[in-house]
Structure formats: structure tokens, C-alpha cells
Amino acid sequence: MIEVAIMIEGQNGLTWERWQRIARAVEDLGYAGLYRSDHYTNATPPDKESLELWTSLTWLASHTRRIEFGPLVTPMSFRNPTMTARMAAAVDDLSGGRLTLGVGAGWQEREHTNYGWELLDIPQRFQRFEEALEILIRLLRSDTPVDFTGRYYRIQDAILLPRPQRPGGPPILIGGNGRKRTLPLAACYADEWNAIYLPAEKFGALNAELNALLEAEGRDPATVRRSMMTGVEFGRDKAEVKRKVKARTEGKLTPKELHARGLLVGTANEIVAQLGELAEAGLQRVMLQWLNLDDVDGLEALAAGVLPQLT
Numbered sequence: 001m002i003e004v005a006i007m008i009e010g011q012n013g014l015t016w017e018r019w020q021r022i023a024r025a026v027e028d029l030g031y032a033g034l035y036r037s038d039h040y041t042n043a044t045p046p047d048k049e050s051l052e053l054w055t056s057l058t059w060l061a062s063h064t065r066r067i068e069f070g071p072l073v074t075p076m077s078f079r080n081p082t083m084t085a086r087m088a089a090a091v092d093d094l095s096g097g098r099l100t101l102g103v104g105a106g107w108q109e110r111e112h113t114n115y116g117w118e119l120l121d122i123p124q125r126f127q128r129f130e131e132a133l134e135i136l137i138r139l140l141r142s143d144t145p146v147d148f149t150g151r152y153y154r155i156q157d158a159i160l161l162p163r164p165q166r167p168g169g170p171p172i173l174i175g176g177n178g179r180k181r182t183l184p185l186a187a188c189y190a191d192e193w194n195a196i197y198l199p200a201e202k203f204g205a206l207n208a209e210l211n212a213l214l215e216a217e218g219r220d221p222a223t224v225r226r227s228m229m230t231g232v233e234f235g236r237d238k239a240e241v242k243r244k245v246k247a248r249t250e251g252k253l254t255p256k257e258l259h260a261r262g263l264l265v266g267t268a269n270e271i272v273a274q275l276g277e278l279a280e281a282g283l284q285r286v287m288l289q290w291l292n293l294d295d296v297d298g299l300e301a302l303a304a305g306v307l308p309q310l311t
Contacts, residue, residue, distance in 0.1 A: 001160070001279060002275050002283055002286060002310065003029055003285040003286070003310075004285075004286055004288065004307060005032045005035060005285060005288070006034050006035070006037075006308065007034075007035040007036065007037075007287035007288060007289050007290065008037070008289070008291075008293060009036070009289070010039065010042055010050055010051055011048065011057070011194055011241070012042065012291065012293065013048040013050075013260055014036070015050045016059075019051055019056050019059070020063070021296060022034070022299075023063065023064060023067075025296050026299070027066055031299075031301060031307070032067065033067045033068035033287070034060065034064075034067050035069060035071070035102070035229070035287050036053065036072065036178050037053075037072060038053040038071045038074040038079075041113055043109075043110055045232045046181060050273035053071055054087050054128045056069070057069060057099070058090075059071070061092075061094040061099070062094055062095070062284045067098065068098045069099060070099050070100035072102045072194065072229055073173065073175050073194075074101075074104070075106035075107070076104065076128065076129050077105065077106050077118075077125065077262070078106065078117040079103075079275070081132035081137060082139065082153075082155060084103070084132075084136065085139040085160055087135070087307055088101045088136075088140075088169065089164040090164060090171050092170040093165045096164045097157040099169045099170040100173050100191075100192060101169075101171065102172075103133070103172060103173070104129070104175060104176070105128070106125060121303065122181075123138070127151065128151075129148040130189075131151065131152050132153065133172070133174075133185065134148055135153055137172070137189060138158075139155075139158060139159070140160065140164060141168045142159070142253075143159075151216075171225075172189060172191050172192070173192040173227070174190065174192075174194070175194035175229065176188065176195075176196060177196055179206070183206065183213055183248065185220060190224060191209055191223075192226070192227055193225070193226055193227070194227045195226075195283075196206075196228065196230070196262075197228075197229070197230045197263065198230070198263035199260060199262050200281045200283075202262070203228060203281045203282070207281060207302060210226075219305075223240075226283055227284060228286050228287070229287040229289060229300070230262050230263055230286060230289060231288075232257070232266060232288040232289065232290070233263060233264070233266075234268070234271060234301070234302045234305075234306075235267055236268075237267060241255050241270075246267055259274065264286070267305070268304075268306050269305075271302075272310065275306075
């Protein structure tokens with residue numbers, strides 16, 4: 001059956017106190033993993049607390065024992081791939097092999113402008129991203145020094161030492177729904193593809209496209225895990241669901257209409273049924289975007305209502 005993990009937006013007020021409280025809850029309640037975004041700040045003001053990603057994952061690696069974790073995703077637009085490979089290998093080793101290295105091309109204009117990073121136009125951005133993927137994979141997987149010369153990066157006689165304890169280092173996750181760029185990159189480089197906000201039917205269609213691309217690359221589709229990050233509006237009863245959906249959409253959508261946009265919406269039994277539809281479409285893990293960083297009670301209620309039905 002499908003696995004359920006939690007994802008939080010680190011730029012939306014994440015502090016050490018909140019991170020540690022959420023991590024303990026996710027570990028203790030039986031969720032499969034904990035993931036978080038990697039941003040300096042919000043796409044629109046106001047700025048809020050934003051605990052640095054890799055520092056927070058280092059703490060998580062040594063203060064949890066069971067859950068898988070990682071960035072969704074760390075942008076290569078402001079993360080150098082050689083340093084990212086070093087950090088990821090070290091954090092993965094520290095955790096005993098529980099990190100998934102989610103990487104992306106970058107997208108948020110405001111943080112790049114405010115903090116002095118060049119985002120580039122989309123074609124150049126993805127060219128830079130593909131070069132970064134090449135470097136990440138070569139450093140993580142090669143036991144001998146490697147070279148690479150591209151438009152954006154160049155390395156010579158580079159080797160990652162100590163070698164990752166997990167052969168090949170942490171698995172690489174590529175996230176996004178784009179048919180033109182993201183799916184082909186996932187087919188070529190990813191150990192896990194992470195979709196975003198899709199209903200079961202649309203996820204199934206993209207999943208089939210990825211299968212075909214993987215086969216064209218000579219890769220077994222079964223070797224690439226399928227996951228999705230999506231929103232959730234969970235209520236202990238239908239009245240609570242309606243209140244939450246009304247607040248989220250300013251009264252513009254019903255629970256059914258919000259679910260049609262790819263979110264999980266409903267009571268525990270309804271969410272279990274929706275997860276079943278996604279599993280039938282090929283989804284193996286869902287990362288539920290938990291926007292209220294102080295709502296640990298909600299995490300507990302969701303776990304109690306949903307997780308026992310998935311075992």
C-alpha cells in the first residue's frame with residue numbers, strides 16, 4: 001500500500017523549535033518520512049523565519065532513527081553541485097542511509113533577486129541543472145577522480161572522499177510535472193520521480209509517459225520510485241473538512257472541487273480512499289504538504305485515522 005510522509009515549507013516560519021517538534025512527531029507517529037523545501041524566503045512578502053535546509057537535515061539525521069527525509073527540492077541555481085554532493089553524502093552517512101537527495105533547477109524569482117543569484121531563463125536554467133546532475137552523479141558514484149567540462153561547471157580530478165557508505169550515495173529525486181524537460185531528465189538521471197499536486201488520473205498518465213521514457217533509456221521502470229508532493233485538508237468530521245476548505249479557498253471551492261485539483265481532502269476514510277486511487281495509478285509515496293507548522297495535534301489525528309488503514 002502507499003506510504004505517507006509529511007512535507008513542510010521551510011520558508012513559512014520554520015524555527016528550530018518548530019522543526020524539532022515536527023520531527024519528533026513524524027518519527028513517533030509512524031509516518032514514512034519528513035521532507036522540506038529549500039528557500040531563502042517566500043515568493044511574496046512578508047519574509048518569515050526560514051531555517052537553513054542542510055543545517056536542519058544534519059540535525060534530523062542524528063536525532064531520528066527511522067524516518068526517511070530530504071529536500072523537496074534543493075535548487076541547483078544557488079547550491080553548487082560539488083558542495084551539494086559533499087553535504088548529501090555526509091548527511092546520508094550520518095543518518096545511516098535515510099536521505100533522498102531531491103534536486104531542482106530553481107524557480108523562485110524573488111529569492112534569487114534578493115540574495116544575488118542568477119536564475120537564468122528556463123532553457124539555460126535546465127541546461128545548468130542537467131550539468132549539475134551530471135556532476136552529482138559522477139561524484140557520488142565514482143570511486144576514481146572524475147572530470148567534467150560544461151557551460152556552467154567544470155571539475156578536474158575531482159573525487160568525493162570519504163566515499164559514501166551507501167553504494168552510489170543517496171538516491172536522487174527529481175520533482176515536477178513537465179513533459180518537455182522534467183520527465184526526460186527524470187528518465188535519464190533520477191532514482192525517484194516526485195510529481196506535484198495531481199489527481200489520480202493525471203498522475204497515471206504522466207506515470208505511463210515516464211515508463212516509456214525509462215524504457216527508451218534502457219532503464220527498468222521498476223527501479224525508479226514514484227512519489228508526489230500534494231496538499232491536504234483533513235478533518236475529523238465533514239464539518240471540519242468544510243471549514244478548512246472554505247478557509248483555504250476563501251469559499252470559492254467545495255471539498256470535491258479542491259480534491260479535483262490534486263489535493264487530498266476529507267475525513268480519514270475519504271483520504272484513505274483517495275490514497276487507494278493514487279496507489280492504483282502507480283504512486284508509491286505521498287508527501288503531504290503540512291502548512292500549519294504548529295498543528296501537531298492535526299498530525300496526530302491524521303496519523304491515527306489514516307495510517308492504521310494502510311498497513
